Amino acid sequence: MGRTLAEKVWDAHVVRKGAAGEPDLLYIDLHLIHEVTSPQAFDGLREAGRPVRRPDLTIATEDHNIPTVDIDKPIADLVSRTQVDTLRRNAAEFGVRIHSLGDVDQGIVHVVGPQTGLTQPGMTIVCGDSHTSTHGAFGALAFGIGTSEVEHVLATQTLPLAPFKTMAITVDGELPEGTTSKDIILAVIAKIGTGGGQGYVLEYRGEAIRALSMESRLTVCNMSIEAGARAGMIAPDEKTFAYIKDKPHAPKGADWDAAVANWRELVTDDDAVFDAEVVISAADLEPFVTWGTNPGQGVPLSGSVPDPAQMTDEGERAAAERSLEYMGLKAGTPMREIPVDTVFIGSCTNGRIEDLRVAAEVLKGRKVADGVRLMVVPGSVRVRLQAMEEGLDKVFLEAGGEWRGAGCSMCLGMNPDQLAVGERAASTSNRNFEGRQGKGGRTHLVSVPVAAATAVRGTLSSPADLAPAAQPALV
């Protein structure tokens, strides 16, 4: 019988097959490290007198806790500073390469991997971070792990893993104008639910997925975890190979040919069977926005805040009531009438160069609405530099937005970039949990064009809602 993409990658990494019901021991090709989930793992190694087995397959970057302005000053928050200092010390002690604040390759761990070419098809990639699923867009099997597993990988470069189930998510047809890959994944999560992917590795396939750029595919795989899945994958194709070619860590010369020949095999066989299948029609999609406090609580932008009273499932109704109370929203309010205080464009979901280009296109010649704060935060230093080379920073600044340094920033309330109590944000990030962007903060997850248009109109909007942009005066 044929195998799925995920099964092929799994099989190629089995160091030792577990007896029936026992986990397989899997080899890990790349281990990404950041400051929050690694300190105790290194401490455990130290305590046991163990070295890092393969520092050359390990890379660290600082992203979660760091500020995105004044990066030359000491980190003000003591806990954050301690975690970052600890990572630097551990990296030095154990011989792990680190991209620290100020380094040209510093950035969000899931942006750095793909941009340096370290993320390649068919690899097993882990990180002490649930959004490691991002790297699956290259046809890698990539997933988040806990701190004791981080220690395990550091010490052995392997992980004992129980087999998973496979789910095909087929997105047929063509995406309508104005919709993006973010709308695909938000619609997927709304359809299967935040627990629908539990125990599965998702494989996104179909015409609409093939049509996406690599960076848009990263956005889809990034949020697999929000559907409860361990990982999400997309089979590599010519776009994947073209994206990787000539990146610093891409194979060169004869190695490149050998690698590509191997990568071409990484597709689900025609006769392979998935444990579950879901089909979505791209043509039906619209810009999607969330109204609640989990990523599954979303509706099309043209819709309204749902009425919990209409929900038949009691658990769902109770959850919706709680969400609306936290979000300060009334059932029936058209989504387009919801005003925001802050717009955040960034994160490992939507903080890459293509995202910034889309945002700049919407913002060019326009102004951010009065009373709205627009934060544009590149996912990495290289994204930042590229954007500046293209003049995108000027577009954001002229529109009245902030242009900041690279990091996780307002994606999570662990660094200085936070919402105040009761503040409402349209955010291109991936989680709208209570307090995620700051204690008491309210989050609407949106795509990049919706975020940019919302900054201009001040209420949730798509670019189609905007008046034509001012044309530069002729000289």
Place this chain on the structure above:
Amino acid sequence: MALEPFTTHTGVGVPLRRSNVDTDQIIPAVYLKRVTKTGFEDGLFAAWRNDPTFVLNQDAFRNGSVLVAGPDFGTGSSREHAVWALKDYGFRVVLSSRFADIFRGNSGKQGLLAGQMSQDDIEQLWKLLDNDPGATITVDLAEKTATCGTAVFTFQVDDYTRWRLMEGLDDIGLTLRHEAEIDAFEAARPSWKPATLPVLS
């Protein structure tokens, strides 16, 4: 081998007459911001340690190492810090009539014995310890018995966990028993797989 092999252990028994002790009570979330894996003893049962009547604040029990707890011990979040805190304080054994699954799993991995016994036996142990504060309990993992004075109780622990504890094997130690297979796998990896070292260009 990173853990001390566990065969028998004798230490002061500590009666914790509470049920449903969750991981937040074992160690509150504020202690999770630390960067070490040890030194969590001060966070153990932090909310109760201010109470002078709390059992660990009594001289007879202060140096306890065998915790005799009420049912449903270790419920709540999956934080491994709960086990670290108990171990750092000096506990080697927790006895209870029911453990949360994740806590039990985490314990086995970190070398803390979570032995399950009937609630009747727990109550009897509590009485013995109350009548003779500072009494020791001897736990024999091979025999799966806990002895206090002349009273002998049996407890349960699954065979796999028992074997691991007796061998002193943590997860990493277990994997490293297969190091030759890891070496062989590495030797066969394709040369074009990327490494993180700086690229010369």
